[in-house]
Amino acid sequence: MARHRRRPDDDYSDGSNSDSADDVSLADEDKGFDVEVDDAGYETSPTDIDDEESNDTGDFGDDCDDFDIEDQVQLFDGNLHPREYYLKQLKEFNEAAFDDEDYSEGSTILLDGIEELWNKYCAWFKYDPQESFESVSLGSLYNFFDWLLGQKAGKNGRKKRGTKKSSSLGTYWKVYRLVYERATGTKLDAKLNRKMHRVLKKLAEKHGLSDLKRENRCMTVHDLKQQVETTLDTTEKSFSLGELRILCVLFLLLLAPTGARPASVLKLHYRHIRVVLARDPEGGPHKVLIKFTLEFTKTYLGTKDAKTVTLPEVMFDDSLMLSPHVFLEGILFRHRAFEAPSLTCPDAVSRLDIHPREWELPLPLKASMDDVYIFRRAVKTLVGYEMSPTKPISPTTIAGWVRRVGELTGFEVPTIPYNLRYNAANVFDRSSNVSDATRNLMLDHANSNPFQRHYLGRQLAVDPYALIRGLEPQNTLVQKSCSIGHSISKRRPVNLTIDQAASVNSHPGIKKLACKVEELRQQAKISRKAMQKYKKAHDKLRSAKQTQRRALKDQIREQWTNKQAVIDIENQLAGLGFVEEPAIWKSNRPRRPAQKRLMDALTAPVESTVEGQHRRRDVAIYAVMAYCVVVEGPAVRRTNTSGAGTTQRSSVKDEPREDGRYAEDGRHAAVLSVFIASKEERSRRCFLCVGLALRLEPDDPCIEELTHEFYSAGDVSKHFRRKHLNNIREGDDIDCGACYMPLDHKMHLQRHALQIHGTVS
Numbered sequence: 001m002a003r004h005r006r007r008p009d010d011d012y013s014d015g016s017n018s019d020s021a022d023d024v025s026l027a028d029e030d031k032g033f034d035v036e037v038d039d040a041g042y043e044t045s046p047t048d049i050d051d052e053e054s055n056d057t058g059d060f061g062d063d064c065d066d067f068d069i070e071d072q073v074q075l076f077d078g079n080l081h082p083r084e085y086y087l088k089q090l091k092e093f094n095e096a097a098f099d100d101e102d103y104s105e106g107s108t109i110l111l112d113g114i115e116e117l118w119n120k121y122c123a124w125f126k127y128d129p130q131e132s133f134e135s136v137s138l139g140s141l142y143n144f145f146d147w148l149l150g151q152k153a154g155k156n157g158r159k160k161r162g163t164k165k166s167s168s169l170g171t172y173w174k175v176y177r178l179v180y181e182r183a184t185g186t187k188l189d190a191k192l193n194r195k196m197h198r199v200l201k202k203l204a205e206k207h208g209l210s211d212l213k214r215e216n217r218c219m220t221v222h223d224l225k226q227q228v229e230t231t232l233d234t235t236e237k238s239f240s241l242g243e244l245r246i247l248c249v250l251f252l253l254l255l256a257p258t259g260a261r262p263a264s265v266l267k268l269h270y271r272h273i274r275v276v277l278a279r280d281p282e283g284g285p286h287k288v289l290i291k292f293t294l295e296f297t298k299t300y301l302g303t304k305d306a307k308t309v310t311l312p313e314v315m316f317d318d319s320l321m322l323s324p325h326v327f328l329e330g331i332l333f334r335h336r337a338f339e340a341p342s343l344t345c346p347d348a349v350s351r352l353d354i355h356p357r358e359w360e361l362p363l364p365l366k367a368s369m370d371d372v373y374i375f376r377r378a379v380k381t382l383v384g385y386e387m388s389p390t391k392p393i394s395p396t397t398i399a400g401w402v403r404r405v406g407e408l409t410g411f412e413v414p415t416i417p418y419n420l421r422y423n424a425a426n427v428f429d430r431s432s433n434v435s436d437a438t439r440n441l442m443l444d445h446a447n448s449n450p451f452q453r454h455y456l457g458r459q460l461a462v463d464p465y466a467l468i469r470g471l472e473p474q475n476t477l478v479q480k481s482c483s484i485g486h487s488i489s490k491r492r493p494v495n496l497t498i499d500q501a502a503s504v505n506s507h508p509g510i511k512k513l514a515c516k517v518e519e520l521r522q523q524a525k526i527s528r529k530a531m532q533k534y535k536k537a538h539d540k541l542r543s544a545k546q547t548q549r550r551a552l553k554d555q556i557r558e559q560w561t562n563k564q565a566v567i568d569i570e571n572q573l574a575g576l577g578f579v580e581e582p583a584i585w586k587s588n589r590p591r592r593p594a595q596k597r598l599m600d601a602l603t604a605p606v607e608s609t610v611e612g613q614h615r616r617r618d619v620a621i622y623a624v625m626a627y628c629v630v631v632e633g634p635a636v637r638r639t640n641t642s643g644a645g646t647t648q649r650s651s652v653k654d655e656p657r658e659d660g661r662y663a664e665d666g667r668h669a670a671v672l673s674v675f676i677a678s679k680e681e682r683s684r685r686c687f688l689c690v691g692l693a694l695r696l697e698p699d700d701p702c703i704e705e706l707t708h709e710f711y712s713a714g715d716v717s718k719h720f721r722r723k724h725l726n727n728i729r730e731g732d733d734i735d736c737g738a739c740y741m742p743l744d745h746k747m748h749l750q751r752h753a754l755q756i757h758g759t760v761s
Contacts (some may be wrong), residue, residue: 003091004160006178007041009169009277009485023278023427026172028267031336031629033124033587034434044548064742072573077679085586088599090450091202096367102597104290110175111175111178111179111182112541113175114175114176114179115171115179115182115183116142116293117126117148117151118132118133118176118179119326121144121147121148124147125459129183130182130183133180133183134184135183136180136188136192137192138192138195138196140546141176141199142199142202142203144205144321145169145173145199145200146203146206148163148172149162149163149169149203149207149209150207150406155672159543159544159547161548163207163209164200164209164210164212164581165209165210165212166200166204166209166210166211167211167213168209169204170200170207170303173196173200177193186376186494192367193303194273199376205744206402214456215413215459216418216422216455216456216457217413217419217422217457217459217482217483217484218419218423218426218457218482218483218484219256219415219419219422219423219484219485220423220479220483220485221256221421222409222480222483223483223487223488224252224256224420224484225321225322225324226317226403226409226485226488227252227402227406227415228249228252228253228321228322230405230409231245231248231249231252231401231407231597231752232245232249232404232595232598232599232602233403233599234320234408235591235595236408236494237401237404237405237408238632239378239632240377240378240380240385240482240631240632241384241385241386241387241628241629241630241631241632241709242627242628242629242631242632243301243331243334243387243628243629244377244393245632246327246349246624246627246628246759247329247331247375247376247393248329248376248398248401248402248405249321249322250327250328250331250374250375251265251266251398251417252321252402252417252420253323253324254268254292254324254328254421254528255325255417255421256420257309257311257324257424258294258309258421258424258442259420259421259424259425259428259442259443259585260294260309260442260444261421261444262395262398262399262417262418262421263296263395265294265375265390266375266392266393266395266398267373268292268374268375268657269292269370269371269372269373270337270365270366270369270370270371271365271369271370272292272293272294272295273290273291273292273315273332273374274290274291274292274293274362274365275289275290275291275329275332275338275362275363275365276289276360276361276362276363277289277349277352277354277360277361277362277363278312278354278360278361279354279358279360281357284315285315286352286353286354287312287313287315287609288312288313288325288329288330288349289310289311289312289313289360290308290310290311290324291308291309291310291311292308292311293307293309294306294308294309295526304479305618307441307442307444311324311325313325313656315610315613316606316613317605317606317608318431318606319602320601320602320604320616320617320620321602321603323617323620326602326617326619326620326621326624329346329349329621329624330620330621330622330623330624330625330628331374331624331628332365332624333625334343334624334628334629336366337366337369338363338364338365338366339364339365339366339367340363340364343363344615344619345618345622346621346622346707347615347618349363349617350611350614350616365629371433372389373390373391373392374390375391375392375393375398376388376391376393376665377391377392377394377397379391380727381727381728381732382688382724382727382728382734382749383688383689383691383692383737384631384692384733391546395417399416399417401418402415402416402417403415405482407494407557408494409488410488410489410490410491410492411485411487411488411750412484412487412488412489412492412557412561413484413487415484419484421443421455422455424442424443424482425439425443425451425455425456426455426457426461427469428442428443429456436448439451443455445710448583450461457482460482461475461478461479461482462475462478462584463475463477463478464478484495487561489561491564492557492560492561493496493553493557493560494558495553496549496552496553496556500552500556501549503552504545504548504549504552505545507548508546509548510541510544510545510548511538513540513541514541516537516541517534517538517541517617519539520533520534520538521534537635555744556692567579580741592630592632592700594623594627594630595628595630596625596626597626598623598624598626598629600623601619601620601622601623602620602623604616604619604620609658610668622692631692631702632702634712653705666689667690667693667694667703667707670685670690670707672691673685673690673692673709674686674687674690674738674757675738675757675760676756676757679755681758682711682713682716682755682758682759682760683713683716683758683759684711684712684713684715684716685707685708685709685710685711685716685738686706686710686716686719686720686722686723687738687756687757687759688724688737688738688751689706689707690706690707691736691737691738691739692705692740694737694738695737706717711758712761714760716759717759717760717761719724720753720759720761721761725746725750726750728746734746736749736752736756738757739752739756
């Protein structure tokens with residue numbers, strides 16, 4: 001029979017399986033069992049007893065090959081265990097272990113967070129939390145949520161961003177009801193629940209909460225192409241390792257066609273990927289199919305049925321930037337993930353064929369990589385970064401990347417991964433090839449209500465005036481105007497100018513903190529405790545400045561569109577046309593050689609033959625593989641302009657040397673400078689960074705970054721400890737690139753640094 005599902009927002013919605021960002025992914029109250037339907041259409045319990053004539057071994061399967069079940073059954077009158085086993089189990093059964101709902105990890109975090117706030121509130125007023133739950137009233141609830149909205153500091157005194165939306169207050173209330181039920185074992189009184197509607201409205205007015213919802217604007221395929229191009233081409237956004245840049249693009253390309261939740265894509269493992277060389281039923285060359293299974297969606301009482309998405313290769317694709325095959329295969333070949341020992345390069349796929357009587361040739365991946373995440377974060381090593389074997393990229397991290405690249409692309413509204421989910425949902429809805437049931441399955445919705453409430457664009461992508469007049473609708477124009485890319489502009493500021501950034505120092509709050517920091521700085525040398533207070537105050541000041549700069553940048557970006565429109569109008573009416581404004585500061589770092597190679601391969605023109613297209617694809621995959629190992633430096637080198645202690649940057653100049661391998665780019669002089677002639681001499685360059693520079697190509701712009709000269713030898717020591725020594729992990733291979741010498745352990749490296757390169761650690 002149908003399962004009744006209770007959502008935490010039953011009192012606020014029509015009972016749909018809501019998927020709003022403001023709604024809470026909380027569990028249902030279903031305590032029934034799933035049922036199965038047999039071939040005749042009858043519902044059967046999973047525990048139905050097999051027919052007596054059946055020879056199946058039930059749930060034991062192959063594990064019981066060496067276990068004589070028939071003898072065991074005869075021993076205990078048809079059961080595997082004696083009567084005493086079940087009597088003891090009944091006596092020791094703990095019902096309390098099944099009292100809690102089976103919430104997902106994210107929902108549990110929300111519940112625990114609200115319960116912690118309730119305990120903090122009760123402790124502040126010296127109430128007993130459990131007794132307060134049991135004697136809860138409308139007045140106490142009003143007081144609690146009023147107190148909650150007034151919280152300005154969180155754990156360890158960190159400033160909270162505060163609640164801005166009334167929908168967030170509604171979420172707090174939904175979670176509180178479940179916390180109350182978890183603590184007392186009963187539901188909140190229905191009459192009290194209804195009265196809380198007016199209380200929440202009153203509190204929203206009192207604290208000035210906004211009723212506006214986040215715009216569900218779509219990122220079209222054209223917008224996606226611009227986002228991907230900026231991600232790959234920009235030097236203003238730096239990734240610690242080249243593979244992270246590739247993974248950022250792959251994340252968007254897997255999210256765009258599926259409409260999946262971003263978290264489910266980030267949690268893909270290698271076992272969820274299946275690569276197949278398939279025969280095309282309509283004729284033509286064999287094509288590579290990527291099949292990936294999304295298991296991690298909103299869950300209750302276990303995971304939902306997994307869904308598998310198939311992405312066929314697009315032959316003669318005019319843009320390889322939108323090819324998930326190129327980027328995914330680049331990752332797979334880079335980590336040698338294929339089971340076949342000889343399948344180590346992309347051009348080997350072009351030489352494969354399918355058995356004449358079969359439709360596909362699987363390209364299996366190694367079983368040893370089944371539990372490895374595809375989207376992994378990078379971890380620091382002695383001289384750079386490497387991919388973590390176990391830690392995935394967090395949703396917050398990927399969202400920050402997407403937002404920053406969206407700013408660099410020129411989008412007006414903040415870009416979020418859900419823009420692609422919104423677009424997929426609306427494309428599925430308009431397509432005659434996708435039914436409502438398939439659309440709901442793709443989006444993991446129980447019915448069409450969530451789509452209508454949260455995904456159907458509030459900016460209607462239709463031409464109603466043409467429809468009522470019987471004209472041809474201008475759907476392309478209207479749909480484009482409703483996407484996030486219609487207001488794109490490369491002129492829109494993405495960074496603050498130097499003057500704008502410095503203007504935050506005049507903010508009253510910043511001035512007050514700066515005075516306090518200066519007072520503590522004078523006392524810092526007196527004691528260790530005073531030094532700790534100074535560091536804490538300094539960090540607080542820096543954080544406050546960052547907050548003010550971020551707010552100022554958002555304000556400038558929000559006001560820019562209308563202000564610039566007025567300027568353009570006035571200039572054009574005055575006959576001046578479009579007057580280019582002086583460019584706001586941007587990174588002038590050139591693209592790396594591997595980055596140039598990657599962009600050239602992905603933008604190569606379409607070939608006219610199948611063989612040429614395969615070569616074009618393989619070259620692009622090779623470029624992706626090569627870029628994965630690139631260690632990117634920071635997009636901008638931040639310098640201290642306060643005078644003393646300033647890190648001076650000197651360009652390394654070298655006298656020409658006929659046989660010098662590094663004479664032209666200055667690496668020869670840098671190498672010579674990291675070797676000392678006496679024990680008293682100290683180098684002002686990092687020998688490990690110089691050794692890393694020797695491995696780069698001559699025209700790599702990172703060479704200047706790695707071979708720069710520090711202000712003093714003490715600065716080199718601080719850099720050596722922070723960037724290198726602190727990142728050594730147990731089992732790491734250690735070597736000196738400047739000396740081409742392997743080192744045994746951390747202490748060996750420190751001794752080598754002091755005796756050979758004059759670096760004290």
